Amino acid sequence: MRLPFGRGRRSDELDEELRSHLAMAMRDLVERGVPPREAELRARREFGNVNVVRENTRDAWGPRWWEEALRDVRFGFRALRRDPGFALVALGSLALGIGANTAVFTLTDATLNRALPFAEPERLLTLSESNPAKGRVGVGASPANLLDWKRSADVFSSLAGYYSRSVVVTEAQDAEVIIGTQVTEGFFPAFGVAPLLGRVFTSEELAAGLSESPGSKVAGPVVIGERLWRRRFGGSAEAVGRTVSLDGVSRLVVGVMPASFIASGPDVEAWLPWDLERAYAHLKAVPRDSRFIKVAGRLRPGVTPEAAAARMDVLAATLAERHPDTNKGWTVSVAPIREQMVGESRAVLVALFVAVLLVLLLTASNVATLQIARGFAREREMAVRLALGVGRGRLVRQLLTESLVLAVMGGALGLLLGGVLVRSLQELVPKSILAIEPLRMNARVLLFAFAATLLSGLASGVLPALRGSGEALVNVLRSGMSQTAPRGHARHLLVAAQAALALLLVTGAFLLVRTVLGLRAVDPGFETRNQLVIRVALNTKKYRSNEERNLYFDALEKGLRSQPGVTRVGATTVLPMSEGGTDFNRPYWRADRARPEGAPVPVDIRMITTGYPGAMGIRTVSGRSFDERDAPDRPLVVMINERLARTTWKGEDPVGKQVVLDYLGGQYPYEIVGVLSDTRYYGLRSEPRPEVFIPYRQNPYPALFFVVHTTVPPETLMPAARALLDRLDPTQPAQLMTTLSALTERSLNRERLAAWLLGVMAALALLLCGLGVWGLIEHAVSQATREIGLRMALGARPGQAAAGILGRAFGLVSAGVLVGVALAWPLSSGLRSLVFGISPQDPLTLLTSASVLLLSTLAASLRPLRRAVRIDPAAALRS
Amino acid sequence: MANPTPRRLEVLQGTLEMLILQTLQWGPQHGYSIATAIRVGSNDALQVETGSLYPALHRLERQKCVKASWETSANRQRTRVYRLTASGRKRLVSERSRWEAVSAAMSGILFPSKQGSPA
Known part of the structure; x- marks a missing residue:
C-alpha cells in the first residue's frame, strides 16, 4: 500500500529532475546538429518509458517511517491472530493489570490530588491542640482558647471555629435529622466559597449567635446546603427569605451553599451562626478545658505556614503560662487543610x-x-x-x-x-x-x-x-x-x-x-450480637425540664421493652464505636487525697441508665450496678471501670470509696458503688480508657443512645421502633438506628x-x-x-x-x-x-x-x- | 557521432552505483552528465539506462552516500546536482577493492595463461 500524502513535493521534484534530463539530452542533440523535432523524439526514445523510470525511482525511496510502523502494526495484529492462545492470555493479564491500576489511580487521585473546592486552598490551614503526655493529639480547640487565638493570631486574615452536630428539621410532618455546623465569625471568609444563592452571615448575625431574640418568631438566620434546598424548597430561588424549622425553632434562610462546599464535612446541610461568648454566657466563664472545636484559618498574604506555626507556638506558650490548670502541656499544631481532608x-x-x-x-x-x-x-x-x-x-x-x-x-x-x-x-x-x-x-x-x-x-x-x-x-x-x-x-x-x-x-x-x-478477635468489652441501637436527641426548647425529658425517655424505654423479642433495654450518653455522643472529659481525684497540683488528669464521664450494662453485656466486676436506689434525691454515686480502678486504686477495692469530680460547675465527692468491666470506645484498636459512670437519674441528659438487647435479629425491630418514635413525638425522629455489630464492623x-x-x-x-x-x-x-x-x-x-x-x-x-x-x-x-x-x-x-x-x-x-x-x-x- | 547501431553493454548488476560514485569523485554533477560521463568514459561501451540511473542515484541518496541539491545551470536550466559524501567516498574505496579482487579472481579462472606466467 502506498499512501499518497507527504510525497507530493518529492514526486514533483522527481518529475522536474527527469524533465531537466530530457531537456539536456535534447539540447545536446540539437547542438550536434540534429533538427529539433527529431532531437526530441530521439531523446525520448533514449530516455525510455518515463512512467517506468518514475516508478522505479520512487521504489528506491523506500518506505516512510509511518508506512513501516503501519506495516508493523498490521503485522502485529496478524501475528496475534495467528496465536490466539497467547493473545488471549497476554491481553487478559494486561487488561487486568492496567484496569486495576486505572481504578486505584482514580481512587487515589480523587482523594489525594483532587483540587480542594476552596479559594487558594494552599493558604488554608487547620489548627488543633495536642498534649502528647495525655495521649491527646490533634483534638479541637477549647472555646476560650479559640477566642484568645482569634484575638492575637494576626498571621491569619480569617480564623474560625466550627462544630458539627445533628439538627432536626421539623417542617410539616416529615421530620428528619440532618447535620448542621455551628460556625464562628470568619468561617465563610476563611474558606472563600461563594454561596449559590443569597449571602452568608453578616457580622451582626454572627454576633447575635444562637441566642433567641425574645418575642421574635424567627430565632436567627441559617445558611442551608444545596441538597436541603432542593429537598425542602424544590430548588426555588425564593427560598432565600423563607424560614425553615430547625430543632423546633424557625430560622430565616439567608443563603444556599453549593453541594461542593465540604468545609465542615461532606454531609453538612445547614450552617448556624455561633458566638462563643454569648453561647457560654450562662456559665461563669467561657470553658477553656473542653476541647472540641475544629479550627480553620486563612493565612494573610505573604505569611508562610511555618511563620504561622511559630506564631501559634508562642501563643500556646503564653496561654499555658497564663492558664496552667487547663493549658499546661498543650501545644497548637498547624497543618495544611489537605491533610485533614485526606486524613487517615x-x-x-x-x-x-x-x-x-x-x-x-x-x-x-x-x-x-x-x-x-x-x-x-x-x-x-x-x-x-x-x-x-x-x-x-x-x-x-x-x-x-x-x-x-x-x-x-x-x-x-x-x-x-x-x-x-x-x-x-x-x-x-x-x-x-x-x-x-x-x-x-x-x-x-x-x-x-x-x-x-x-x-x-x-x-x-x-x-x-x-x-x-x-x-x-x-x-x-x-x-x-x-x-x-x-x-x-x-x-x-x-x-x-x-x-x-x-x-x-x-x-x-x-x-x-x-x-x-x-x-x-479483640474483645470490645461488650456483646456485639443482637443489639439494636437508637439515638434520640430531644429538642431542649421543647423538652425544657428534666421531668419532661424523663417522661419521654421512660415512655420510649417502656415501649421498646414491650416489643416481642426484646430482653433488656438500657441507655447511655456515649456509646462505644459510635460518634455523636457528648463526651465529658473532666478532672477527678481520690476524695481521700488532696487535689493534685497543676492540672489534674481528666476522666471520661458517661451517664447510663440502670439497664445499660445488662443490655450491653458489660459485667459488674465488683460492688453493685445502679438500681432504683440511685434516685435524684439520694446520695450521689458512680461506678468506675476496671482501668480506672487499677490506675487510681492500685491493689485496693474502690467500692465504698469516694471520688471527686470537677463536674457540673463544682467539685463534688461521689461514692463508688461498683466496678464495670472495660470497654473499647474508639474502635477496636484503641485501649480502654479510665471511665466514670453516673446514674442517668442523678444527672439527666437530653440525648441518649438506647441499646435494645433482643433474642431476634435486631434489624427486624426497626420498623416497630420507628413507629414507636413516631407515636411518641413525630418531631423527634431517631438520629441513628442501627445495630451494635454494624457499628463495630464499621470501625474496621x-x-x-x-x-x-x-x-x-x-x-x-x-x-x-x-x-x-x-x-x-x-x-x-x-x-x-x-x-x-x-x-x-x-x-x-x-x-x-x-x-x-x-x-x-x-x-x-x-x-x-x-x-x-x-x-x-x-x-x-x-x-x-x-x-x-x-x-x-x-x-x-x-x-x-x-x-x-x-x-x-x-x-x-x-x-x-x-x-x-x-x-x-x-x-x-x-x- | 558514434556508431548508429553501437554494441552496447549493459552495466553489470551492482556495479552501477560504484560507477556513479567514481564519476562523482571529480565533482558534483547532475544525472544527465553522470550518464554521459560513464558513456564517454567507456568509449560508448557502457550505456546507462535512465530507468537504472535515477533509482540508483536516489538509493545512494537514501543511504547517505551522495547529497543532492538544486542548482541552476549556465543556460538557466534548474538541475538536481549530486555530490559525494564522506560515507560515499568510503563506500567507493571498499567497492573498488572488492571489484579488484573479484575481477582478478575471474581473470585467473577465465584466462589462466595470462596469470602466473612469467612476463
Missing part, C-alpha cells in the same frame, strides 16, 4: 497504590515471559528475515511495535475494565475514606492509563525484542535447532522477579487479613477495604506468577523431551528428569522469594499504621507467604511435569 485514608491509599503498581510490573513481566516463549516459536521466522538482510534495528522496531499493539489493545480493555472497577470501588469504599463522590475518571487518569500502557508495552517488549533479534539466531538456520546457551537467562530472571513481586503482594494481603482477623472499614483489595491483587499476582512458572516448565519439558527420552532409554527412572526440571523451577522461585522477603522487610513498614496485633515484618507471615508461593509453583508445574513423566522414550528418540 492516606496510609490505605498509598499502600493500595504501591500494591497496584506491583501488579502492573508483574503484568508487564508476565507478558514479557509470554513474548519470549513466543519468540522461541518464531526463531526461524526471525532468522530468515535477518538472513535476508533486514537490519537488526528494523527487527527490534517491529517486535517492539508488536508489543505496543498488544499493550494498546490491553490498555483499551483495561480502561473499560477500570471503568467497571471504579464503579464497584465506589460501592466498596467507605465514605470515611472516599470523601468525594462520584468517583470519575479524569484526564489525569487517562494520562496515567496511557503511560501505564506504554510502559508495559515497552517493558514487556524490549527484552524479547533484543533477544528475538540476536545475532545468534543465524545459527538457528544453520543447525535447524533452536539456539541454546544464553536463551533462558532473561526468562529465568523474569520468573524470579515475578515470584518476588507476588511475594510482596501476598505478604501484604496476609498482613491485612491477619489484621482484620486480629481486630475481630479501613482495614477491611485494604485487606479485600490487597487480597484480590495477591490472588491475581499468584495467578500471573503461576502462569509464568507453568510456561517456563512447559517449555523446558518440550525442549528436553529428546534428552529425557534418551536418559530413560539408558535406564533413568521417569521421575528423575522431571525432578531436575522441577528443581530448577523451584530454585528460581526460591531465589525470587528471597529477594521478595528482602524487599518486604522495608516495604511493609509502610503498612505500620494499618497493621494491628502483628509486626509488619512478622516472620510467620513471611514464611506463610513464601510457602504459598512455592505451593503455587508446584501446582503450576503439575501438568507439564506429568507430560515429562509420561514421555515414551522410543517416540521421543525417533522424533
Whole structure:
C-alpha cells in the first residue's frame, strides 16, 4: 500500500529532475546538429518509458517511517491472530493489570490530588491542640482558647471555629435529622466559597449567635446546603427569605451553599451562626478545658505556614503560662487543610497504590515471559528475515511495535475494565475514606492509563525484542535447532522477579487479613450480637425540664421493652464505636487525697441508665450496678471501670470509696458503688480508657443512645421502633438506628477495604506468577523431551528428569522469594499504621507467604511435569 | 557521432552505483552528465539506462552516500546536482577493492595463461 500524502513535493521534484534530463539530452542533440523535432523524439526514445523510470525511482525511496510502523502494526495484529492462545492470555493479564491500576489511580487521585473546592486552598490551614503526655493529639480547640487565638493570631486574615452536630428539621410532618455546623465569625471568609444563592452571615448575625431574640418568631438566620434546598424548597430561588424549622425553632434562610462546599464535612446541610461568648454566657466563664472545636484559618498574604506555626507556638506558650490548670502541656499544631481532608485514608491509599503498581510490573513481566516463549516459536521466522538482510534495528522496531499493539489493545480493555472497577470501588469504599463522590475518571487518569500502557508495552517488549533479534539466531538456520546457551537467562530472571513481586503482594494481603482477623478477635468489652441501637436527641426548647425529658425517655424505654423479642433495654450518653455522643472529659481525684497540683488528669464521664450494662453485656466486676436506689434525691454515686480502678486504686477495692469530680460547675465527692468491666470506645484498636459512670437519674441528659438487647435479629425491630418514635413525638425522629455489630464492623472499614483489595491483587499476582512458572516448565519439558527420552532409554527412572526440571523451577522461585522477603522487610513498614496485633515484618507471615508461593509453583508445574513423566522414550528418540 | 547501431553493454548488476560514485569523485554533477560521463568514459561501451540511473542515484541518496541539491545551470536550466559524501567516498574505496579482487579472481579462472606466467 502506498499512501499518497507527504510525497507530493518529492514526486514533483522527481518529475522536474527527469524533465531537466530530457531537456539536456535534447539540447545536446540539437547542438550536434540534429533538427529539433527529431532531437526530441530521439531523446525520448533514449530516455525510455518515463512512467517506468518514475516508478522505479520512487521504489528506491523506500518506505516512510509511518508506512513501516503501519506495516508493523498490521503485522502485529496478524501475528496475534495467528496465536490466539497467547493473545488471549497476554491481553487478559494486561487488561487486568492496567484496569486495576486505572481504578486505584482514580481512587487515589480523587482523594489525594483532587483540587480542594476552596479559594487558594494552599493558604488554608487547620489548627488543633495536642498534649502528647495525655495521649491527646490533634483534638479541637477549647472555646476560650479559640477566642484568645482569634484575638492575637494576626498571621491569619480569617480564623474560625466550627462544630458539627445533628439538627432536626421539623417542617410539616416529615421530620428528619440532618447535620448542621455551628460556625464562628470568619468561617465563610476563611474558606472563600461563594454561596449559590443569597449571602452568608453578616457580622451582626454572627454576633447575635444562637441566642433567641425574645418575642421574635424567627430565632436567627441559617445558611442551608444545596441538597436541603432542593429537598425542602424544590430548588426555588425564593427560598432565600423563607424560614425553615430547625430543632423546633424557625430560622430565616439567608443563603444556599453549593453541594461542593465540604468545609465542615461532606454531609453538612445547614450552617448556624455561633458566638462563643454569648453561647457560654450562662456559665461563669467561657470553658477553656473542653476541647472540641475544629479550627480553620486563612493565612494573610505573604505569611508562610511555618511563620504561622511559630506564631501559634508562642501563643500556646503564653496561654499555658497564663492558664496552667487547663493549658499546661498543650501545644497548637498547624497543618495544611489537605491533610485533614485526606486524613487517615492516606496510609490505605498509598499502600493500595504501591500494591497496584506491583501488579502492573508483574503484568508487564508476565507478558514479557509470554513474548519470549513466543519468540522461541518464531526463531526461524526471525532468522530468515535477518538472513535476508533486514537490519537488526528494523527487527527490534517491529517486535517492539508488536508489543505496543498488544499493550494498546490491553490498555483499551483495561480502561473499560477500570471503568467497571471504579464503579464497584465506589460501592466498596467507605465514605470515611472516599470523601468525594462520584468517583470519575479524569484526564489525569487517562494520562496515567496511557503511560501505564506504554510502559508495559515497552517493558514487556524490549527484552524479547533484543533477544528475538540476536545475532545468534543465524545459527538457528544453520543447525535447524533452536539456539541454546544464553536463551533462558532473561526468562529465568523474569520468573524470579515475578515470584518476588507476588511475594510482596501476598505478604501484604496476609498482613491485612491477619489484621482484620486480629481486630475481630479483640474483645470490645461488650456483646456485639443482637443489639439494636437508637439515638434520640430531644429538642431542649421543647423538652425544657428534666421531668419532661424523663417522661419521654421512660415512655420510649417502656415501649421498646414491650416489643416481642426484646430482653433488656438500657441507655447511655456515649456509646462505644459510635460518634455523636457528648463526651465529658473532666478532672477527678481520690476524695481521700488532696487535689493534685497543676492540672489534674481528666476522666471520661458517661451517664447510663440502670439497664445499660445488662443490655450491653458489660459485667459488674465488683460492688453493685445502679438500681432504683440511685434516685435524684439520694446520695450521689458512680461506678468506675476496671482501668480506672487499677490506675487510681492500685491493689485496693474502690467500692465504698469516694471520688471527686470537677463536674457540673463544682467539685463534688461521689461514692463508688461498683466496678464495670472495660470497654473499647474508639474502635477496636484503641485501649480502654479510665471511665466514670453516673446514674442517668442523678444527672439527666437530653440525648441518649438506647441499646435494645433482643433474642431476634435486631434489624427486624426497626420498623416497630420507628413507629414507636413516631407515636411518641413525630418531631423527634431517631438520629441513628442501627445495630451494635454494624457499628463495630464499621470501625474496621479501613482495614477491611485494604485487606479485600490487597487480597484480590495477591490472588491475581499468584495467578500471573503461576502462569509464568507453568510456561517456563512447559517449555523446558518440550525442549528436553529428546534428552529425557534418551536418559530413560539408558535406564533413568521417569521421575528423575522431571525432578531436575522441577528443581530448577523451584530454585528460581526460591531465589525470587528471597529477594521478595528482602524487599518486604522495608516495604511493609509502610503498612505500620494499618497493621494491628502483628509486626509488619512478622516472620510467620513471611514464611506463610513464601510457602504459598512455592505451593503455587508446584501446582503450576503439575501438568507439564506429568507430560515429562509420561514421555515414551522410543517416540521421543525417533522424533 | 558514434556508431548508429553501437554494441552496447549493459552495466553489470551492482556495479552501477560504484560507477556513479567514481564519476562523482571529480565533482558534483547532475544525472544527465553522470550518464554521459560513464558513456564517454567507456568509449560508448557502457550505456546507462535512465530507468537504472535515477533509482540508483536516489538509493545512494537514501543511504547517505551522495547529497543532492538544486542548482541552476549556465543556460538557466534548474538541475538536481549530486555530490559525494564522506560515507560515499568510503563506500567507493571498499567497492573498488572488492571489484579488484573479484575481477582478478575471474581473470585467473577465465584466462589462466595470462596469470602466473612469467612476463
